[in-house]
Amino acid sequence: MDASPSPFDAAFWLTAAAILCLLVMSAFFSGSETALTAASRAKLKTQADKGSSGAKAAMKVTEDNERMIGALLLGNNVVNILSASLATALLTRAFGDSGVALATLGMTALVLIFGEVLPKTFAITNPELVAVRVSPVIRVLILVFSPIVSVVRQLVRGLLYLFGVRTDPDSHILALREEIMGAIALGHSEGAVEKEDRDRLLGALDLSHRTVEEIMRHRSQIEMINAEHSPDVIISQALASPHTRIPLFRGEHENVVGVIHAKDLLREVNRLMREPGGTVEGLDILKVAMKPYFVPETTPLDEQMRQFLKRRTHFALVVDEYGALRGLITLEDIIEEIVGEISDEFDIAQDVTLKRAENGDYLVEGAMTIRDLNRMMDWQLPDDEANTVAGLVIHEAQMIPSEGQAFSFHGFRFEVVSRKENRLMKLKLRAL
Incomplete structure (x- = not known):
């Protein structure tokens, strides 16, 4: 009787070698997925601009994350299932029915350690380096698996649609701003970004989401000149003002007829005084004044800044939807939202707010803006419904409080210290 053939023949070792190759491929797919999803597109863009072909390929691959992940998961699942099947067949042949249990335990350990944890740990440690190296191969695999991935993607989207989930292909673009803001805030909390740098960066990012109404100087605080006054009074008022540009009105403050620039006024006065027997009584203020520039209160700050630069002017009057004067805004006001308060030698010293x-x-x-208070104290008071601290109290109280009244909301206690007519002048705040 012939001896039974040994299970450890050439076929056994070929199958074992195939399983080893499949584990290497599993590690490649797992590490590639982690690296390409964790790699910073900003860093890849920098490398691509320097001429790195691998970085350019990585940028191309990560443009469609859904397609990329679908191809990687397809390849990873195929090699993992195939390796487990081969291991089961191999060990069943060698050890009988107990080979199933041995294959399950052995392949679980091998796939977990060498196919998942080890490559993913290495990839997350060097995401950009790994992404640059693997992206040329992944591009080819995506093309090969593209028909299958497309069918799977449509099937998945159809199933999600049944459950009321809608996929947005531009969601990663819309989330870019939040990602940058989160990175800046995280850097500040970890000590890598100074508070002043954080405020400047976040202020610049916020311009497109904030409107002129939020930072304008209210009409009650605007210094204006009556165009019907005598030239002596107009000149005296212009010289006494700390402002370079002053609106002119006629009859009532709502009727703005022009904006006088101090330099233009002085040039005209100088011209009149140089004429034989010239006096300032011949000054025609409207002839010197610039045409007023009106903007809607709902204009985003970044758009308004572009308009200032385009029109080569720094001053605009703000009106509401009915055309009524609401306030004024300058280019300096917008810049201050980024760099903080700007003062010069002519600014009137303000009381500490x-x-x-x-x-x-x-x-x-009360007139202090909620945004300035939050930036100064690192608080998170909401500024959606009101721009100033007084406005926030009035909005939450649904009334104009009297002196001494106190309210608690948003984690703070607000007490009205002083009130002038319908304006809340001073308040006390205390964190609860």
């Missing part, structure tokens, strides 16, 4: 009492309360000017 935030003082801390001995008991820990903060004494705040």
Whole structure:
């Protein structure tokens, strides 16, 4: 009787070698998926601009994440299932029915360690390096698997549609701003970004999401000149003003007829005084004044800044939907939203808008904007419904509070310290 053939023949070792190759492919797919999803597109773009072909390929591959991940998952699942099937057949032949259990335990350990954890750990440690190396191969695999991935993608989208989930192909573009803002905030919390740098960067990113109405100087605070006054009065008022540009009105403040620039006024006065027997009484203020520039209160700040630069002007009057004057805005106001308060030698010294009492309360000017308060104190008071601290209190209280009244909301206690007519002048704040 012939001896039974040994299970460890050439076929056994060929199958074992095939399983080993499949594990290497599984590691490649797992590491590639992690690297390409974790790699920073900003860093890849920098490398691509420097001439890296691998970075250009990685940028191309990651443009369609859904397609890329579909191809990688398809390849990874195929090699994992095939390797498990071969291992089961191999060990069943060698050890009988117990080979199924041995194959399950052995392949689970091998796939977990060498096919998942090890390559993913290496890839997450060097995402850009791995992405640059693997992207040329992944591009070819995506083309090969594209028909199958397209069918699977449509099937998945159809199933999600049945459950009310809609996929947005531009969602990664829309989330870019939030990703940058989150990275800046995280860098500040970890000490890598200074508070002033964080405020400047976030201020620049916020311009497109904020409107002129939020930062304009209210009409009650606008200094204006009556065009019907005598030239002496107009010149005296212009010289006494700390502002370079001053609106002119006739009859009532709503009727703005022009904007006078101090330099243009002085040039005209100089011209009149140089004439034989010239006096300032012949000054025609409307002849010197510039045409007023009106903007809607809903204009985004980034758009308004572009208009200022395009029109080569720094001053605009803000109107509401009915054309009524609401306030004014300057290019400096917009820049201050990025770099902070800008003062020169002609600015009138302002009282400190935030003082801390001995008991820990903060004494705040009612006209202080919520945004400035949040930036100064690193608070998170909402500014969706109101621009100023006083406006926030009035909005939450649904009334104009009296002196001494106190309210608690958004984690703070607000107490009205002083009120002038319908304006809340000073308030006390304390964190609860």
